[in-house]
Amino acid sequence: MKQILNYNADTICIDCRHDLPVTNFHFDDNNAVKKVLYGHAKVENGTALFRFEKKGLTQQLIHRLK
Numbered sequence: 001m002k003q004i005l006n007y008n009a010d011t012i013c014i015d016c017r018h019d020l021p022v023t024n025f026h027f028d029d030n031n032a033v034k035k036v037l038y039g040h041a042k043v044e045n046g047t048a049l050f051r052f053e054k055k056g057l058t059q060q061l062i063h064r065l066k
């Protein structure tokens with residue numbers, strides 16, 4: 001949903017913020033980031049704030065950062 005941003009949401013509106021696919025990987029000691037890196041690099045911890053979704057909000061945000 002696209003809305004006009006209010007004064008305290010200058011980057012993303014509240015509805016979109018609540019729709020972002022937050023991973024909560026920081027609560028999972030055996031998360032997907034650590035699994036992907038396992039055996040390829042010496043890693044103590046790994047995390048990602050959001051899950052990338054093609055055609056989703058995270059893709060739109062990444063493309064707008066470019």
Ligand SMILES: [Zn+2]
Nearest residue numbers: 001002013016
């Ligand atoms: Zn929005």
